[in-house]
Amino acid sequence: xAVTVKLHRPxxxxxxxxxVKVRELCQQLGLNTESVLVIRGDELVPRDGxxxxxxxxxxxxxxxxxxx
Amino acid sequence: MAVNCRRxxxxxxxxxxxxxxxxxxxxxxxxxxxxxxxxxxxxxxxxEPGERCLVAVSGGKDSLAVWDILLDLGYPADxxxxxxxxxxxxxxxxxxxxxxxxxxxxxxIEVDLATELGFxxxxxxxxxxxxxxxxxxxxRHLLNRVAVENGYRVLxxxxxxxxxxxVLFGNVMRWDLPYLARQYPTLPEREGFARRVKPLxxxxxxxxxxxxxxxxxxxxxxxxxxxxxNKHLMYKELINALEEKQPGAKYHFFLxxxxxxxxxxxxxxxxxxxxxxxxxxxGSPTIAEVCAFCRLADRSRNKKARRRKRQRVAEEEAPGxxxxxxxxxxxxxxxxxxxxx
Numbered sequence: 303x304a305v306t307v308k309l310h311r312p313x314x315x316x317x318x319x320x321x322v323k324v325r326e327l328c329q330q331l332g333l334n335t336e337s338v339l340v341i342r343g344d345e346l347v348p349r350d351g352x353x354x355x356x357x358x359x360x361x362x363x364x365x366x367x368x369x370x
Numbered sequence: 371m372a373v374n375c376r377r378x379x380x381x382x383x384x385x386x387x388x389x390x391x392x393x394x395x396x397x398x399x400x401x402x403x404x405x406x407x408x409x410x411x412x413x414x415x416x417x418e419p420g421e422r423c424l425v426a427v428s429g430g431k432d433s434l435a436v437w438d439i440l441l442d443l444g445y446p447a448d449x450x451x452x453x454x455x456x457x458x459x460x461x462x463x464x465x466x467x468x469x470x471x472x473x474x475x476x477x478x479i480e481v482d483l484a485t486e487l488g489f490x491x492x493x494x495x496x497x498x499x500x501x502x503x504x505x506x507x508x509x510r511h512l513l514n515r516v517a518v519e520n521g522y523r524v525l526x527x528x529x530x531x532x533x534x535x536x537v538l539f540g541n542v543m544r545w546d547l548p549y550l551a552r553q554y555p556t557l558p559e560r561e562g563f564a565r566r567v568k569p570l571x572x573x574x575x576x577x578x579x580x581x582x583x584x585x586x587x588x589x590x591x592x593x594x595x596x597x598x599x600n601k602h603l604m605y606k607e608l609i610n611a612l613e614e615k616q617p618g619a620k621y622h623f624f625l626x627x628x629x630x631x632x633x634x635x636x637x638x639x640x641x642x643x644x645x646x647x648x649x650x651x652x653g654s655p656t657i658a659e660v661c662a663f664c665r666l667a668d669r670s671r672n673k674k675a676r677r678r679k680r681q682r683v684a685e686e687e688a689p690g691x692x693x694x695x696x697x698x699x700x701x702x703x704x705x706x707x708x709x710x711x
Contacts, residue, residue, distance in 0.1 A: 310591060336610040339579055346384040346580055348393060350373060364579040365532070365606050366430055367502065367597030 303355035307331070310363055320355040327353060328361070337365050377402075385580050388617030396584045403581045406572045407439045414556040416567035417524060422446045424522040424564070426513050427470075427478065429463030431589040432528030434470050435578045436570050438585060440526065441474055447526065448477040450516050452509060455483055455490025456596060463590050470587065481516055483508060489670035491596065501596040504666055511654065511663040517564040524559075529568040532575040535620045536605040538627055551639035554632060562653055574620065575606075 304317040307327070318327055324340045324347050340347045341360045353359060372382040373393050381395035387402075394402060411417050425437045427449040440447040451467040454460050464480070471478035484490045487508065494504035517525040534553070541549045559565035570578060582589050597603065612619050648654070649661035656662065 311593065334607070334610045334614050336574075336576060336613045337607070339576065339583060341583060344583070344586070346396075346583055348373065348383055348386045350386065362579065362583075362591060363593075364431070364575045365593075365603060365610070366432070366575070367594055367600055367603055 305353045305355060306358045308358070308360045310361070320357065321352050323349075324351050324353065325349045331361070333361065338363055384584070385577075387574075387577065389574075389613075389621045399580065400584060403435075403573060403577060404439055404443060407436070407569045408443055410555065410569050410572050411443075411567075414554075414567070416526075416556050416565075416569055417445060420444060420446065421524060422522065423448075423524040423526050423567075424479075424517045424520070425449045425526040426509070426528070427451050427467045428528070429466035429590045430528070431579045431582045431587070432530050432533075432570060432575070434466065434528075434587050434589050435573075435581045435585075436526060436528045437470065437476070438474070438587060439581075440569070441476065448479065448522075450479045450481065450513060452512060453480065453482040453484075454505065454508075456492060456594065459590075459592065459595055462592070466588055466590050479516060479520065481512065483512065486512060487667055487670075489667070489674055493674050494666060494670040495596070499666060500600070502600050502602065504670070505596070507663050507666055511652075514563055514566075518562060523564055525564040525566050527566065527568055528570055528578075530570045530573055530575050530578050531620055531624060532606055532609070533602075534568070534571050535609055535624050536602050538624060539605050539609060540601065547635060547638045548642040550627075550631070551635040551642060554628070571624070572621075 303320075305320040305322060305327070307316050307318055308314075309316065309331070316331070318330060322330075325335055327340070328335045328338065328349075335349050339362045340351070340353075341362060342353070342357055347353065347359065373386075375381050375383050375395035375398050376392050377394060377398040381397070383393035384396050385399050386393040390402075392402070417423060423440065423445060425433060425440065425447050427433045427437060429451070433449075437447055437449055449467065449471055451464060453464060467478060470476075484493075491501060491505045491508070494508065495501045499507070513525055513527075517523075534555075537553060538550075541553065555568045555571045557566040573581075581587075593603075609620060643655075645657050646655040647657075649656045649664055650659055651664040652661060654661045654663060658665075
């Protein structure tokens with residue numbers, strides 16, 4: 303069992319050993335925590351939240367080119 | 371062990387906001403977002419209580435978040451969606467805008483760029499500007515026209531803190547004083563122009579995205595295919611690298627500019643405005659005889675006409691052989707985004 307992580311741009315899936323804090327997961331994947339949200343089911347997980355083996359999460363980028 | 375919300379101290383926190391030293395549960399976070407927006411509206415005299423306004427909606431997180439918050443704060447806010455003609459990306463964006471309007475029972479005005487102006491954004495690419503620059507210029511022009519023609523005195527855009535910081539960073543890197551003088555959350559109403567306001571400037575992109583996730587707002591996650599590699603996105607990545615090491619950097623950079631630098635640029639702003647005159651074609655303020663938008667529109671239509679002519683010639687010479695990709699096949703832009711708004 304591991305943490306299953308769905309990533310965007312490009313869409314892909316990776317597995318990471320748990321338990322792991324969101325901040326550490328992002329570090330392992332080379333992602334800036336200010337540029338993404340981590341979502342488990344339909345709930346946000348804060349940077350100090352812990353992900354356990356068996357969890358499935360989405361790491362969603364928040365940066366966009368502009369608005370309107 | 372889960373951290374509890376710093377406000378209510380009852381529910382577990384779902385988001386941390388280091389620059390406010392806050393960790394909040396979902397209901398307290400939604401209240402935080404609404405409070406920040408109301409505070410911005412009041413501080414920059416954006417809207418009178420209950421004033422009718424038109425929100426520029428792209429189907430992305432920011433425009434849908436600001437529309438949702440304004441409705442919840444009691445502002446009669448309608449939306450306007452511009453179809454930019456960027457293939458499947460535009461189709462998916464439009465679906466999000468329509469879906470939100472239907473869910474909230476709000477009015478959505480839809481305008482098609484090709485119908486109104488005679489060209490799409492992919493067709494404007496290469497007409498003397500990058501795609502993002504042509505897109506921004508066209509949107510500013512057309513959104514104002516739609517607002518004025520439909521009797522709205524206020525046009526709301528979803529520019530967030532990160533957008534404003536990236537623009538400010540670009541303007542500072544070039545020490546472009548006229549652009550710095552124009553960067554402000556409220557641009558006043560004047561003849562032929564609706565007031566333009568940006569109520570999200572105190573909320574980061576991470577906050578507006580989190581707002582949409584918590585509220586269950588379906589927004590387009592994919593980036594515009596034409597914005598790939600633009601300078602604006604590069605600035606945001608750079609600034610977020612700083613923000614992660616130094617929480618609050620973005621917030622203090624932008625709010626410090628508004629409080630301490632912008633008031634000192636009044637002379638520059640006045641000088642800049644003194645050189646403006648109405649465009650002979652559309653009446654927009656410009657320093658030239660014909661404004662940048664009208665010149666872009668001319669070049670884009672001419673480019674489209676030349677492409678059609680080449681296709682006709684190719685088809686006549688080799689019937690049945692495709693003459694190349696049509697205008698609905700966007701390619702990634704390599705150019706820069708104009709750093710001003």
